[in-house]
Amino acid sequence: MQVIKLRDDFIKLGQAIKAAGLVESGVEAKIVIQDGEVKVNGAVETQRGKKLTGGEIISYNGEEIKIER
Incomplete structure (x- = not known):
């Protein structure tokens, strides 16, 4: 599972999967x-x-991403 750390208050879904x-x-x-x-x-x-x-x-295409603050 990949982790994306937020730099701002939020990230949009499209931006996150990209x-x-x-x-x-x-x-x-x-x-x-x-x-x-x-x-x-x-x-x-x-x-x-x-x-x-x-x-x-x-979740997309068998992959998972976790969004963290």
């Missing part, structure tokens, strides 16, 4: 999120701009 290297671009992030392929804390999330503030677990 920063973790799970997608190549913001456009790809937008597509996989809108297609319902990304889960946040076990629930499908279709909002690319969903704000993550710490403690969330993101």
